[in-house]
Amino acid sequence: xxxxxxxxxxxxxxxxxxxxxxxxxxxxxxxxxxxxxxxxxxxxxxxxxxxxxxxxxxxxxxxxxxxxxxxxxxxxxxxxxxxxxxxxxxxxxxxxxxxxxxxxxxxxxxxxxxxxxxxxxxxxxxxxxxxxxxxxxxxxxxxxxxxxxxxxxxxxxxxxxxxxxxxxxxxxxxxxxxxxxxxxxxxxxxxxxxxxxxxxxxxxxxxxxxxxxxxxxxxxxxxxxxxxxxxxxxxxxxxxxxxxxxxxxxxxxxxxxxxxxxxxxxxxxxxxxxxxxxxxxxxxxxxxxxxxxxxxxxxxxxxxxxxxxxxxxxxxxxxxxxxxxxxxxxxxxxxxxxxxxxxxxxxxxxxxxxxxxxxxxxxxxxxxxxxxxxxxxxxxxxxxxxxxxxxxxxxxxxxxxxxxxxxxxxxxxxxxxxxxxxxxxxxxxxxxxxxxxxxxxxxxxxxxxxxxxxxxxxxxxxxxxxxxxxxxxxxxxxxxxxx
Amino acid sequence: xxxxxxxxxxxxxxxxxxxxxxxxxxxxxxxxxxxxxxxxxxxxxxxxxxxxxxxxxxxxxxxxxxxxxxxxxxxxxxxxxxxxxxxxxxxxxxxxxxxxxxxxxxxxxxxxxxxxxxxxxxxxxxxxxxxxxxxxxxxxxxxxxxxxxxxxx
Numbered sequence: 001x002x003x004x005x006x007x008x009x010x011x012x013x014x015x016x017x018x019x020x021x022x023x024x025x026x027x028x029x030x031x032x033x034x035x036x037x038x039x040x041x042x043x044x045x046x047x048x049x050x051x052x053x054x055x056x057x058x059x060x061x062x063x064x065x066x067x068x069x070x071x072x073x074x075x076x077x078x079x080x081x082x083x084x085x086x087x088x089x090x091x092x093x094x095x096x097x098x099x100x101x102x103x104x105x106x107x108x109x110x111x112x113x114x115x116x117x118x119x120x121x122x123x124x125x126x127x128x129x130x131x132x133x134x135x136x137x138x139x140x141x142x143x144x145x146x147x148x149x150x151x152x153x154x155x156x157x158x159x160x161x162x163x164x165x166x167x168x169x170x171x172x173x174x175x176x177x178x179x180x181x182x183x184x185x186x187x188x189x190x191x192x193x194x195x196x197x198x199x200x201x202x203x204x205x206x207x208x209x210x211x212x213x214x215x216x217x218x219x220x221x222x223x224x225x226x227x228x229x230x231x232x233x234x235x236x237x238x239x240x241x242x243x244x245x246x247x248x249x250x251x252x253x254x255x256x257x258x259x260x261x262x263x264x265x266x267x268x269x270x271x272x273x274x275x276x277x278x279x280x281x282x283x284x285x286x287x288x289x290x291x292x293x294x295x296x297x298x299x300x301x302x303x304x305x306x307x308x309x310x311x312x313x314x315x316x317x318x319x320x321x322x323x324x325x326x327x328x329x330x331x332x333x334x335x336x337x338x339x340x341x342x343x344x345x346x347x348x349x350x351x352x353x354x355x356x357x358x359x360x361x362x363x364x365x366x367x368x369x370x371x372x373x374x375x376x377x378x379x380x381x382x383x384x385x386x387x388x389x390x391x392x393x394x395x396x397x398x399x400x401x402x403x404x405x406x407x408x409x410x411x412x413x414x415x416x417x418x419x420x421x422x423x424x425x426x427x428x429x430x431x432x433x434x435x436x437x438x439x440x441x442x443x444x445x446x447x448x449x450x451x452x453x454x455x456x457x458x459x460x461x462x463x464x465x466x467x468x469x470x471x472x473x474x475x476x477x478x479x480x481x482x483x
Numbered sequence: 484x485x486x487x488x489x490x491x492x493x494x495x496x497x498x499x500x501x502x503x504x505x506x507x508x509x510x511x512x513x514x515x516x517x518x519x520x521x522x523x524x525x526x527x528x529x530x531x532x533x534x535x536x537x538x539x540x541x542x543x544x545x546x547x548x549x550x551x552x553x554x555x556x557x558x559x560x561x562x563x564x565x566x567x568x569x570x571x572x573x574x575x576x577x578x579x580x581x582x583x584x585x586x587x588x589x590x591x592x593x594x595x596x597x598x599x600x601x602x603x604x605x606x607x608x609x610x611x612x613x614x615x616x617x618x619x620x621x622x623x624x625x626x627x628x629x630x631x632x633x634x635x636x
Contacts, residue, residue, distance in 0.1 A: 304607075307606060
C-alpha cells in the first residue's frame with residue numbers, strides 16, 4: 001500500500017470512530033433512559049399504592065361513593081403501569097418479579113372489589129364484621145405488594161448506575177482502542193517517512209557537496225521506493241552529464257593547447273623560411289648586384305617586400321591569438337594619459353604630416369591596461385593611416401557617459417567607408433580597401449572587437465565614403481564595480 | 484699556452500643552417516667569425532661547454548658568448564640554459580637567446596633562468612644582419628667578463 005493510501009485511511013479513521021462512538025453512546029443513552037423510566041414508574045406505583053391504602057381506609061370509615069371511584073381509578077393506573085413495565089421487560093428475573101407483582105396486584109384488586117361489594121349501603125349494618133375482615137386482607141395485600149415495588153425501584157436505579165458505568169468503560173475502551181489502531185498504523189509510516197527523508201537529505205547533501213554520487217536504497221513498493229529509483233536515475237543522468245562535461249572540457253583544453261602550440265609554431269617556424277628568403281635575396285643583391293639589371297633588382301625587391309608583408313601577417317595573427325588568450329587584469333587607468341602615450345608612440349606615422357589631434361578629458365576607467373592600450377593603438381593607427389591624404393587630417397578622441405557604461409570614440413576625416421559594409425569592418429582578414437590603397441591584414445579591428453568584448457563592452461563604426469569614420473567602443477562601469 | 488686558433492669567442496647554437504649561414508655571414512662581414520663554433524643542437528652545445536663526446540679534447544677556455552636558439556633538436560634552448568646556469572663552471576657564462584619567438588612566455592622564462600639578453604630574430608635581411616653584427620660586436624669586443632671565465636690572452 002502506498003503512503004498516500006495509508007494517509008487517506010488514517011484520515012478516514014476518526015470519521016469511523018466518531019460514528020461508532022455516537023452509535024454506542026446513543027444506544028447506551030437509550031437503554032439508560034429505559035432504566036430511569038422503569039425506576040420512575042416504580043416510584044409512581046409506590047405513591048399510588050400509598051394513596052390506594054389511604055383511599056381504602058377512608059372508604060371503610062365513610063363509605064362515600066367518591067372514595068370508591070378513586071380506588072378503582074388508582075387500580076386502573078397501576079394496571080396500566082404494570083402493562084408498560086411488562087412490555088419493556090426482557091431479562092427473566094425481571095419478568096418473574098413483574099409476574100409476581102401482577103399476581104399480587106390482581107389479589108389487591110379482588111380484595112378491593114370484595115370490599116366494594118360489601119359496601120353497598122343496604123348491607124351497611126349487616127356485614128360490618130365481614131367488611132372489616134375484607135379491609136384487613138386488602139391492607140395486607142397492599143402491604144405485601146409495596147416491598148416488591150420498592151425492590152423494583154431500587155433495582156432499576158442500581159441497573160441504571162451500573163449500566164452508566166459500563167457505558168463509560170465501553171466508550172473509553174473504544175477511544176483507547178482506536179488510539180492504539182491509529183498509532184499502529186501511523187508509527188511504521190512515520191518511521192518510514194523519517195528514514196526516507198533522512199536518507200534522501202544525506203544523499204542530496206553528499207551529491208551537492210560534490211561527492212561521488214552513490215545509489216539511494218529505499219526498499220518497498222511505496223512512493224519512497226519510487227522516489228529513490230527516480231533519485232538514482234537522476235544521479236545517474238547527473239553523473240553522465242558530468243562525465244560528458246568533463247570530457248568536453250578536456251577536449252576543449254586539448255584544443256586550446258593545440259592552438260597554443262600551433263601559434264607558437266607559427267611564431268617560430270614560419271619566420272625561419274621567410275628570413276631565409278629575405279636573407280638570401282639580400283645576399284644576392286649584395287654580392288651579385290653588378291650582374292643584375294634594374295628589372296632584376298626590382299624583381300628581388302618584390303620578393304623581399306612579400307617576405308616582409310608575410311611577417312607582418314604572422315605578427316597580426318599572433319596578436320589576435322594572444323588577444324583571445326589574454327587573462328584580463330582590472331586596474332584603474334587614466335584614459336587621457338593612455339591615449340596621449342599611444343599617440344606619442346605613433347609619432348613615426350604622423351610626424352611631418354598636417355595632423356590636428358584633439359583629445360578631451362576622458363577620465364579614469366577600470367580595465368586591462370595592455371588590452372585597452374592595444375585597442376587605442378589600433379584605432380589611432382587606423383585613423384592616422386586613413387587620413388594620410390587629408391590636409392589637414394583631423395583626429396578627435398571623445399568620451400560619453402552612458403547608464404552603466406562609458407563610450408569612447410575616435411573620429412577622423414579620412415577615407416571613410418561604405419556603411420553598407422560596416423558589418424564586415426570588425427571581421428578577421430576582411431578589408432574594405434584594396435592592398436594598394438591602404439596596407440594592412442584586416443586584423444586590427446578584429447583585435448579591437450575581441451578585447452572590447454572580453455571586457456563585456458561592444459564596438460560600433462559609423463562613416464561614409466570620403467567623409468571620414470568614427471569608431472567607438474563601450475566599457476561597462478557596473479561590472480567594474482563588482483570586481 | 485693556448486693556441487690562438489683553438490680559442491672560441493662565439494658559440495652559435497642554431498639548428499637552421501640558413502639562419503646559421505646568415506648569422507655567420509653577418510659576423511664575418513664584421514670580422515667576428517674567426518673564432519666561432521657552430522653546433523646544431525642543444526646536446527652538442529652541452530658537449531662543447533662541458534668537454535664531452537667529440538669535444539673532450541677541447542681546451543678549457545669558455546667562449547665569450549653563447550648565441551642560443553630556443554627551438555632545438557634533442558635538447559632545447561631552455562634545457563641548455565638551465566644546464567649552463569646549474570653548473571658552477573659555466574654559471575657566469577654570457578648567454579644571449581637569439582630566437583624567432585616573440586612569445587612573452589619565452590621571454591619571462593629565459594629571464595627567470597638568468598639569460599643575459601633576449602633578442603628576437605628579425606625577418607628582414609638587413610635588420611637581421613645589423614642585429615647579429617651588433618650583438619657580436621658588443622659581446623666579443625665591448626663586454627668584459629670576470630677572469631675565472633676566461634683568461635684574456
